[in-house]
Amino acid sequence: MKPSPLDYVRATSVDHAIELLASDNDARLLAGGQSLMPVLNLRLGAPELVVDIGRIDELRSLEFADGDVPATRGVLRIGAAMTQTEVATHPDVNGRWPMLVAAIAQIGHPQIRNRGTVCGSLAHNDPQAELPAVAVALGATMIARSVRGERSLSADDMFHGAFTTALEADEMITAVEFPEPSPEQGWSFREFSRQPGDFATAGVAAVVRRNAGSIESRLVVFGLGGGPTRATLIEEALLNAAGPDLESSVIEQWAATLDPVDDAHTSARSKIRHAQRLLVEAVAEAWERM
């Protein structure tokens, strides 16, 4: 199928893009098009205006802001026109944000990653997408602009249910900032998909670190139907843990809070079993890397 009739404008600057967004209640941004084009072609959406932000020079940036005092970690700032491949193949990203690189490697196929943007994936918030979960695990911040001004959105506040975020209809993400993981932090990224390149059936992004005698963690589960979700029961159980082994009663208690639905390929029960296994594996791996 082909999209419904629409107007297409290639924005020349961020100001131009947000003015166009504000001018039409039914406008949508186009970044890499890897999610929006299927939506248009299948007529799951029919915006009047599509605003292409893929060639705005000021959004094609990858910046490393190093902390200005020794104890402060650096920040990776990814502009909204940077593709997933451009981010993952940058040598400094590879060395300092390994979870981001590991997660991008799991997204679809190279052709998808060569076009799809990091910020587009965050804005889209597909429940099976890797990057919203990584953003929550690493404590990322989204920078959103509209004609009303600019604001920062923490990943904890950004992602609501499936395909739903805290962004207003007239806002665009101009960049996302990932704080640099601290050296004493362990991480793991694990997912199960039916075959390489498929969206995840279930996945876990895990970060653990020792702090003043206790274990702080951010354990984020995705693929089960809602947005990325922290496994807070397990995070609490880890606080005073001496090792990564989790009691099965705690895992079962946490699993009872999950509420996936059956789909054409996988039953809800199977999804829960995958999530339980991946969580146990991810905690063990992150602990080992701590």
Ligand SMILES: Cc1cc2nc3c(=O)[nH]c(=O)nc-3n(C[C@H](O)[C@H](O)[C@H](O)COP(=O)(O)OP(=O)(O)OC[C@H]3O[C@@H](n4cnc5c(N)ncnc54)[C@H](O)[C@@H]3O)c2cc1C
């Ligand atoms: C065959 C196939 C397999 C795929 N497999 C995976 C997978 O395994 N994992 C995965 O995570 N993704 C997968 N994807 C999706 C892919 O990662 C997309 O690139 C990504 O979800 C969206 O990025 P984009 O730049 O293409 O955004 P677009 O498709 O251009 O836009 C997506 C949505 O986000 C909005 N948007 C885009 N940029 C911004 C912005 N800066 N500010 C505000 N709103 C914005 C758009 O208006 C639109 O609603 C797959 C896609 C295909 C076609």
